[in-house]
Amino acid sequence: MNLKRYHISQNNNILKISEAVNNEVIYSSFWFMEFGKTCAEIKNAKNEVVFSITKKFQFWKWRMVYLISQKTADLSILIAQNNRNTVFKLDLLSGNYEIKVHYKKKKSIFKDGEKIAEFDESFTNKRVELLVLNTNELKIIFLLYACLLVGENEFKSKSIIKSQKQLETNENPWF
Numbered sequence: 458m459n460l461k462r463y464h465i466s467q468n469n470n471i472l473k474i475s476e477a478v479n480n481e482v483i484y485s486s487f488w489f490m491e492f493g494k495t496c497a498e499i500k501n502a503k504n505e506v507v508f509s510i511t512k513k514f515q516f517w518k519w520r521m522v523y524l525i526s527q528k529t530a531d532l533s534i535l536i537a538q539n540n541r542n543t544v545f546k547l548d549l550l551s552g553n554y555e556i557k558v559h560y561k562k563k564k565s566i567f568k569d570g571e572k573i574a575e576f577d578e579s580f581t582n583k584r585v586e587l588l589v590l591n592t593n594e595l596k597i598i599f600l601l602y603a604c605l606l607v608g609e610n611e612f613k614s615k616s617i618i619k620s621q622k623q624l625e626t627n628e629n630p631w632f
Contacts, residue, residue: 483595485499486603541624542558552569563576563578574594
């Protein structure tokens with residue numbers, strides 16, 4: 458298994474992903490409030506908008522929903538699969554993606570049931586380590602991670618989840 462390492466840094470409402478070796482920014486994300494909704498844009502290294510995200514909370518089902526649109530005006534929905542907001546699912550033409558939030562500040566991304574990335578937020582408050590199995594999936598991986606941080610000003614654990622036992626177990630940890 459050949460894993461590639463990346464770093465994600467956050468400064469208030471801006472996320473940036475860069476290679477661990479040369480620190481060159483590959484994608485960036487910026488979130489903002491617009492007419493009472495929390496929105497975000499993901500841009501590539503050329504500063505072109507690749508994705509737009511709108512964060513919503515379904516009060517009657519007690520879960521988060523993220524509306525994702527591309528430049529081609531396709532609309533996809535990243536939706537929480539449980540009311541604890543620890544498992545999210547996104548269906549695209551390239552495959553079915555799933556994010557799981559684990560204990561010890563780790564998150565995993567799966568594509569069609571196979572793990573393709575793992576985030577470790579436990580190193581510092583300024584940086585997140587990312588291991589990726591396939592670098593061709595980096596754009597989608599960053600999109601999914603940025604969705605979870607839309608509206609968050611800094612890296613911190615969610616205050617809603619009181620117990621680590623409520624989080625998903627990590628059967629195959631990479632870190």
